[in-house]
Amino acid sequence: MAKRTDSETMSKHIRDTLRTDILDGRWEPGARLQLTHLSEHYDTSSTVIREALTRLVGDKLVTLRPNKGFFVPELSLAELTDIVEMRCVNEQLALSLGFERAPLEWESELMAAHHTLERTPRRSDEDPDNHTPEWNHAHQKFHDKLVEACGVPLLTEMTRTLSDLIQLYGRWAGPATRDAKRDLDKEHRDILNAALDRNAELAGQLLRAHYETTLSAVKNGGEVGLACLPHVKLLR
Known part of the structure; x- marks a missing residue:
């Protein structure tokens, strides 16, 4: 054994x-x-x-x-649009189920995950164009905690798979993604507050905006980072 x-x-x-x-x-x-x-x-x-x-x-x-x-999978920005839509729909369902079922201690765990995310450096001097592995890990933990209270393993596994695929696209979108005009810290704080209020509709809207902003950044970054790769089909 x-x-x-x-x-x-x-x-x-x-x-x-x-x-x-x-x-x-x-x-x-x-x-x-x-x-x-x-x-x-x-x-x-x-x-x-x-x-x-x-x-x-x-x-x-x-x-x-x-x-x-x-x-390694080949990348298609046209496919990425569908992946993001699937993630939005799945996580909105997970939130609506989870907010009804989550025990009080889940809120403390979510706040702890968010605290770690806010305190983890997003970029490093050695590789300023990409998120640090530590930040990516903390970011994933925060989003995992948001949906885990739904209690549906198949749903949480699917959201994690979709999250990984989006992270892979982001890694290869190149330095242009860092220039996206957004306040990631505020986006995460707003999502956290909506979750703590158990407001599934608002949290779902904020998550969709969060993911679609990332989608736009990856599409724009694709012109710089993905275009140099022969396997990638650019969305026009």
Whole structure:
């Protein structure tokens, strides 16, 4: 039983590391993920790598092409519009269910997640064009906490998958996204206050505006960052 637990722990660790590296842009969209290279890089067996990649296929962060192997997904800004709409609809449903079901301690946990988000540096001097991994993590935790009280695992898993895909697009949209005229801190504070008031309609509207502003920034940034990648189809 211990060996099985160790094996499961290793598999999850490799899967989580691969997920983080894909979202951080270690490989370009459309790049092939070679088992031999990855097993050497992560110092593990090709069996563990294959299992991790197969799980990430289910999360839509890896594409499996028959007889060709595993690849980082190719990006299409036209598809991104649909992804954002799906996320808005799913999270609005999750909020309406969650605000009715959430216990009081959920509010404290949400405020703590927001506090961490506000106190985490968004950019660094070393890489000023992209959000820091720490901020991305805190941002995801805040949005996860918003919807988790719905108590529907399939719904929360779907919102997390959509969130990952949007983060992947944002990573490759380039430096133009940092010039978007918005106050992210205020957007998150407004969403927090609506959630604490259990106002599902307002919180849903604010989340939609939050995501659609990001969508516009990624589209605009695509002209700078995504256009240089041969795999990306720009939305016109």
